[in-house]
Amino acid sequence: MADTVLPGKYAEALFIxxxxxxxxxxVKNDLGFIRNTIHKxxxxxAVINHPGVAREEKKKIAAAVFEASVARISLNFLMLLIDKxxxxxxxxxxxxFAEKADExxxxxxxxITTARKLEEEEKNKLIKKLESAxxxxxVVNAEVNPEILGGIIIxxxxxxxxxxxxxxxxxxxxxxxxxxAEGAGKIKKAPPxxxxxxxxxxxxxxxxxxxxxxxxxxKKKKK
Numbered sequence: 001m002a003d004t005v006l007p008g009k010y011a012e013a014l015f016i017x018x019x020x021x022x023x024x025x026x027v028k029n030d031l032g033f034i035r036n037t038i039h040k041x042x043x044x045x046a047v048i049n050h051p052g053v054a055r056e057e058k059k060k061i062a063a064a065v066f067e068a069s070v071a072r073i074s075l076n077f078l079m080l081l082i083d084k085x086x087x088x089x090x091x092x093x094x095x096x097f098a099e100k101a102d103e104x105x106x107x108x109x110x111x112i113t114t115a116r117k118l119e120e121e122e123k124n125k126l127i128k129k130l131e132s133a134x135x136x137x138x139v140v141n142a143e144v145n146p147e148i149l150g151g152i153i154i155x156x157x158x159x160x161x162x163x164x165x166x167x168x169x170x171x172x173x174x175x176x177x178x179x180x181a182e183g184a185g186k187i188k189k190a191p192p193x194x195x196x197x198x199x200x201x202x203x204x205x206x207x208x209x210x211x212x213x214x215x216x217x218x219k220k221k222k223k
Contacts, residue, residue, distance in 0.1 A: 007092035030074035
């Protein structure tokens with residue numbers, strides 16, 4: 001799918017129509033079904049893609065195969081591609097339409113290829129970082145390719161993002177260790193507070209008490 005300009009235009013037009021009819025998810029599934037059917041049946045694919053077969057004949061065959069299984073909007077689209085002699089772009093259109101459908105639902109698909117299998121904790125940490133960066137929910141397909149020398153490949157559709165495995169994964173491990181240390185710190189109980197020592201002294205208080213008031217004697221009466 002090197003050239004996606006034309007398939008992209010068809011996918012966009014179909015997406016707009018499907019969204020108006022509230023059938024985005026149904027059309028996405030239908031296109032996937034059509035694509036897989038063509039892949040799994042080489043003889044059928046040969047007829048549909050053969051330039052020597054008349055368009056009306058192709059449409060009759062396609063209708064016989066898909067009419068009972070897909071929505072009318074999806075079947076009409078396939079007929080349009082046959083009329084325009086664009087049958088061979090159905091795979092690209094299906095892929096691009098699925099991507100638009102997922103993004104409309106807040107979902108983005110990425111393929112991550114690494115030289116070694118990522119630990120589950122590493123994979124989850126990586127997905128969270130990527131989700132934070134793209135502000136979308138990600139569906140990640142993780143692959144392993146030992147032939148990748150010093151690299152991790154993150155593929156967003158046809159766009160490849162290369163990074164150093166050594167730097168990237170080492171940084172990821174450092175983040176994980178930091179997270180573990182922080183978690184462990186939160187679990188530790190705070191040391192008990194030391195009781196304040198009361199000052200003890202054997203000396204009696206030297207405070208001077210006020211002298212008692214003098215009591216006045218009553219005066220004697222004169223005779």
